Amino acid sequence: xxxxxxxxxxxxxxxxxxxxxxxxxxxxxxxxxxxxxxxxxxxxxxxxxxxxxxxxxxxxxxxxxxxxxxxxxxxxxxxxxx
Amino acid sequence: xxxxxxxxxxxxxxxxxxxxxxxxxxxxxxxxxxxxxxxxxxxxxxxxxxxxxxxxxxxxxxxxxxxxxxxxxxxxxxxxxx
Numbered sequence: 001x002x003x004x005x006x007x008x009x010x011x012x013x014x015x016x017x018x019x020x021x022x023x024x025x026x027x028x029x030x031x032x033x034x035x036x037x038x039x040x041x042x043x044x045x046x047x048x049x050x051x052x053x054x055x056x057x058x059x060x061x062x063x064x065x066x067x068x069x070x071x072x073x074x075x076x077x078x079x080x081x082x
Numbered sequence: 083x084x085x086x087x088x089x090x091x092x093x094x095x096x097x098x099x100x101x102x103x104x105x106x107x108x109x110x111x112x113x114x115x116x117x118x119x120x121x122x123x124x125x126x127x128x129x130x131x132x133x134x135x136x137x138x139x140x141x142x143x144x145x146x147x148x149x150x151x152x153x154x155x156x157x158x159x160x161x162x163x164x
Contacts, residue, residue, distance in 0.1 A: 006133045012126030019118030032112040036101030044094025051088045 007059075014063045017070035030078045038075040045071060089141075096145045099152035112160045120157040127153060 024030055045068045052060030106112055127150045134142030 005129050005136065009126050009129035009133055012122050012129065014126075016119045016122035016126060019122070020116040023116040023118075024114065027114070030114040032106065032109070032114040034102035034105040036105075037098045040094050040098035040101070044091050044096075044098060047087050047091035047094065051091055054087065 010059060010063045014067050014070075017067060017074070021070050021073050024074055024077045028077065028081070030074070030081045033074065033078055035075075035078050035082070038071060038078055042068065042071050042075050092141060092145045096149050096152075099149060099156070103152050103155050106156055106159045110159065110163070112156070112163045115156065115160055117157075117160050117164070120153060120160055124150065124153050124157050 024033075045064050049061060049064040049068055052058075052064055106115075127146050131143060131146040131150055134140075134146055
């Protein structure tokens, strides 16, 4: 059963940033979004990516590469809105 | 070196939700925040938590338990603001 739970969890937490990116691109509204959150989160995801490369784990690399790109888009829009 | 990168990554991605929760509690403004993102993210983190319990990995359990609580607060405020 856990063969399914891990991958579904990874897909959900990674893909969850897609609706946020779409909303930010459409509305350009980042008012309620915390700059501190995205600054820390993007840095953390980048370190997860390095960690994945060091331990040569493809799922960790793939999930964090995608999340890094998506969360960076939100961060850039948040910085631009300041 | 990777002995530091993994834990720092985990602390950053988990703690990143603290400034978002503080901002939402203070301002009650969730306008730019995507409901779809938090619905998917909270579900995904809950599945990560189950995954952690099944593989009996304390760091995975701890990080996802904290993130689940923090992201759930944001989700509840977002739902209430609708």
